[in-house]
Amino acid sequence: MRAPPAAAAAAGFNSPWTLAIRAAADQGRPRRAVALYLSSLRASHRPCPFALAAVLKSVPRLPAHDARPAAASLHAHLLRLGLLSHPYPHAALAHLYSRLLPAHAPDLLDGAPALRRHSLLVASNSLLASRLRAGDIPAARALFDTMPARDVVSWNSMVAGLAKAGHLDEAIELFGQMPERNAASWNALLCGFIAQGQLARARELFERMPVRNNVSWITMISGYSKAGDVQAAADLFERMESKDLYAWNAMIACYAQNGCAQEALGIFNRMMKPHVWVLPNEKTFSSVISACSQLGDLTFGLWVESFMGSVGVELDDHLRTALVDLYTKSGRMDRAFDLFRGLRMRDLVSYSAMIVGCGMHGKLSEAVGLFKEMSDAKIDPNAVTFVGLLSAYSHAGLVEEARACFASMSSKYRINPTVEHYTIMVDLLGRNGKLDEAFQLIMQMPMRPHASVWGALLLACRLHTNVELGEIVASKCFELEPEETGYYILLGNIYAQAKKWEKVKRLRNLMVERGLSKVPGSSWVQVA
DNA sequence: GTAGGGTTAG
Numbered sequence: 001m002r003a004p005p006a007a008a009a010a011a012g013f014n015s016p017w018t019l020a021i022r023a024a025a026d027q028g029r030p031r032r033a034v035a036l037y038l039s040s041l042r043a044s045h046r047p048c049p050f051a052l053a054a055v056l057k058s059v060p061r062l063p064a065h066d067a068r069p070a071a072a073s074l075h076a077h078l079l080r081l082g083l084l085s086h087p088y089p090h091a092a093l094a095h096l097y098s099r100l101l102p103a104h105a106p107d108l109l110d111g112a113p114a115l116r117r118h119s120l121l122v123a124s125n126s127l128l129a130s131r132l133r134a135g136d137i138p139a140a141r142a143l144f145d146t147m148p149a150r151d152v153v154s155w156n157s158m159v160a161g162l163a164k165a166g167h168l169d170e171a172i173e174l175f176g177q178m179p180e181r182n183a184a185s186w187n188a189l190l191c192g193f194i195a196q197g198q199l200a201r202a203r204e205l206f207e208r209m210p211v212r213n214n215v216s217w218i219t220m221i222s223g224y225s226k227a228g229d230v231q232a233a234a235d236l237f238e239r240m241e242s243k244d245l246y247a248w249n250a251m252i253a254c255y256a257q258n259g260c261a262q263e264a265l266g267i268f269n270r271m272m273k274p275h276v277w278v279l280p281n282e283k284t285f286s287s288v289i290s291a292c293s294q295l296g297d298l299t300f301g302l303w304v305e306s307f308m309g310s311v312g313v314e315l316d317d318h319l320r321t322a323l324v325d326l327y328t329k330s331g332r333m334d335r336a337f338d339l340f341r342g343l344r345m346r347d348l349v350s351y352s353a354m355i356v357g358c359g360m361h362g363k364l365s366e367a368v369g370l371f372k373e374m375s376d377a378k379i380d381p382n383a384v385t386f387v388g389l390l391s392a393y394s395h396a397g398l399v400e401e402a403r404a405c406f407a408s409m410s411s412k413y414r415i416n417p418t419v420e421h422y423t424i425m426v427d428l429l430g431r432n433g434k435l436d437e438a439f440q441l442i443m444q445m446p447m448r449p450h451a452s453v454w455g456a457l458l459l460a461c462r463l464h465t466n467v468e469l470g471e472i473v474a475s476k477c478f479e480l481e482p483e484e485t486g487y488y489i490l491l492g493n494i495y496a497q498a499k500k501w502e503k504v505k506r507l508r509n510l511m512v513e514r515g516l517s518k519v520p521g522s523s524w525v526q527v528a
Numbered sequence: 529g530t531a532g533g534g535t536t537a538g
Contacts, residue, residue, distance in 0.1 A: 028534075053529045091529045125530040132531095156531040184532045191532070218533040225534095249534040286536050293537095318536045325537060353537045360538090387538045420538070 012048040021051055025058035027245055029281060031312070033058035034070065049086040052078065056092035060099040063282075063316045065344055071096055087119040095126040102130055117149065125153045132161030156184045163192020183213040190216060194223035214242070218250045225254035230263075249283045256287040261294035282313055289322035298330035317343050321350040328357025348379050355388035359395065367392035383415050390421060394428040402428050419445075423453045430460020435469055451480035451487075458487060462494045467503075470494040485516050 012018060017040035024033035037055040041047060052074070059070050075093060078084045084093075124147050131140040144150070144158050155178045163171035171192050178185060186209045193202035206212070206220050217240050224233035237243070237251045248271045255264035268288050271278045280288075285308050292301035305323065308315065315323075320339045327336035340346070340354050351374040358367035371389055374381065381389075386409050393402035406425055409415045422445055429438035438457050442449050454476040461470035470491055477487035488511050495503040511517050 050529085057529070088529050093529090095530065119529085122530045127530095129531065151530090153531045158531095160532065182531095187532045213532085215533045220533095222534065244533095246534050251534095253534060281534095283534050283536095287534085290536065320536090322536045329538095347536095349537050351537090356538050382537090384538050391538085418538095 012050045015048060015051070017043070018048060018051045018054050021054040022057070025054055025061070028061060028283075029245075029279075030058035030061040031314075034062075047081050047083065049083050049089050052083060053088040053092040056089060056096050059096050063314070067100055071100055087116065091119055091122045091126070094123060098126055098130040099133075102134055121147075121149050121151060121154075125151070125157060128154060129157050129161075132157055135165060137161065137165055137167065152178070152180050152182055152185065155180075156182075156188050159185065160188035160191060163188060164195050166196065168192050168196055183209075183211040183216060186211065187213075187215050187219055190219050194219065194226075197227070199223055199227050199229070214240070214244055214247060218246050221247070221250045221254065225250070225257060228258055230254060230258045230260060243278070245278050245281060245284070248278055249281075249287065252284060252287040252291075256291045256294070259294065261291035264288065264291035265295075265297075265300070279311060280313070282316055282319060285313060286318050286322050289319065289326055293322070293326040293329050296329055298326070298332070301326045301330070317345055317347075317350070321353055324350060324357070325353045328353065328360065331361065333357065333361055333363070346374070346377070346379075348374075348382060348385070351379060352382065352384040352388060355385055356391070357388070359388035359391035362392070362395035364392045364396045364398075381413060381415070383418055383421070386413075386415065386417075387420055387424070390424045390428075394424050397428070397432060399428060399432050399434065416446075419447060419450045419453060422449070423456050426453055427456040427460070430457050431463060433464055435460055435464060435466055439469065439473075449476075451477055451484070454480065455487065455490075458490050462490050462497070465494060465497045467494055467498050467500060482514070483516075485511070488516060 017036065021033050021036045021040070024030070024036055033055050037051055040051050056071075056074060059067055059074065062070055071093075075084075078089055078093065083089050124143065128140055128143050128147075131143060140158065140161055144154065147154060155174070159171050159175050159178075162168075162174065171189065175181075175185065175189055186205070190202055190205055190209075193199075193205060202220065202223055206216060209216065217236060221233045221236050224230070224236070233251065233254045237247065240247055248267065252264050252267050252271075255261070255267060264287060268280075268284070268291075270276060271280065271284075285304060288304055289301060292298070292304060301323070308319070313319075320343055324336045324339050327333070327339065336354065336357055340350060343350055351370055355367050355370050355374075358364075358370065367389055371381065371385070374385075386405070389405055390402055393405060402425065406417065406421065409417055409421070422441065426438045426441055429435075429441065435457070438460060442453055442457065445453070454473050458470060458473045458477055461467075461473055474487055474491040477484070481487065488507060492504055492507050495501075495507065508517075
């Protein structure tokens with residue numbers, strides 16, 4: 001933490017209230033920061049400009065719909081108190097508006113108070129950051145080159161901005177020229193390597209950085225997480241000395257996003273232990289709910305929902321969407337619809353979650369209605385949306401509609417069908433007796449057909465007792481998943497239905513030969 | 529006060 005300029009080192013800069021508010025803002029607990037500020041007002045009758053500056057810092061971290069009203073009321077509050085021209089709250093407010101309404105960013109430099117040198121530097125840094133956030137590297141560069149003074153924050157912003165925009169060489173060059181470096185400077189480079197997918201290089205840098213802070217660790221952990229290296233992420237997490245909320249959230253998200261739902265809940269439980277006890281926030285619960293959904297653990301999900309209320313976490317749109325996903329997967333469609341209707345803003349993710357849910361539960365007209373509503377709202381669908389829509393048609397057995405929908409993906413929406421879309425189509429065509437068309441579709445797939453695609457067709461061959469195609473398809477399945485006995489059973493069922501007892505016997509011998517014999521014999525004839 | 533970390537969908 002930079003010391004305040006001598007003149008500003010007035011009482012209040014490091015008062016307990018200010019420190020607590022600043023800490024809450026830095027820990028990503030904006031609501032707590034606001035609550036603390038309100039308490040500070042009640043506790044002392046003299047409002048403190050430094051406390052105000054600290055609370056303003058937390059406003060951009062509030063949920064989007066709360067940030068603007070909060071900014072407006074704090075602005076009015078400043079005016080009423082006559083503190084608008086105090087350099088600290090003024091700079092904080094200017095910065096805040098630059099984040100919420102970036103178009104107004106140039107206003108940052110015509111300050112209401114006569115800006116002293118250091119305040120001018122802070123304001124310039126805000127403007128620089130705002131140009132970098134907008135991705136306008138030339139404008140940022142121009143400002144950086146003409147700034148009368150630069151401090152480590154200016155350099156850090158520039159290095160981070162260049163690195164994230166993919167100009168790694170320039171970032172490294174600038175980093176080399178820095179007159180002074182702190183942990184954030186190293187983090188800026190680290191972040192750049194990770195953004196470019198250079199994990200090994202990032203790790204090397206991480207290991208030889210002279211200073212590391214929690215941000216460095218978490219940047220590295222989430223880098224591994226995005227690269228799917230869960231083990232590397234977990235190893236780093238365990239090595240961390242003081243795990244803050246961001247660290248716990250990063251690890252829970254890592255597990256949840258990489259399909260390790262059980263482990264995600266395990267980490268959450270650890271953080272809830274009395275001797276650890278870190279107060280969770282919205283991000284924590286997003287990942288936890290996603291893990292519950294993957295596990296289909298409705299009971300735990302319901303507990304989480306009520307627990308959120310008890311720790312004062314508000315149900316925002318992200319959380320609602322995560323819950324929509326959980327409830328649709330658990331078959332609680334009414335509850336899911338209620339949550340969906342309560343969204344402040346419906347977006348691609350929430351529409352897709354709901355459409356997929358409708359698809360899973362055969363609610364065709366709802367799925368189609370939602371898709372239309374979403375198109376009317378000018379929200380472009382993505383591959384997930386079509387998984388939902390296609391499975392809705394598939395459930396209803398509407399071959400013609402599904403074909404048209406599938407074709408429109410690439411022709412109208414420029415979305416390449418994935419294995420999953422092909423699987424749904426193959427399953428639908430197959431179940432409706434269009435075995436040849438399904439087979440042709442698999443042959444046309446631009447990617448390598450996964451066993452599940454062939455498996456869907458094999459199921460259809462059983463349904464329609466097609467021995468000839470069934471044998472071809474089964475051989476593909478055996479090849480792709482040699483350990484999976486289910487395909488042998490399906491083929492056996494086809495033979496049995498066709499009364500090809502000789503083939504049944506030969507298949508059983510084949511299974512014994514391949515060491516797959518521990519299958520109850522009864523399942524062969526069950527369907528016959 | 530300005531830089532830097534975690535965010536939901538099949």
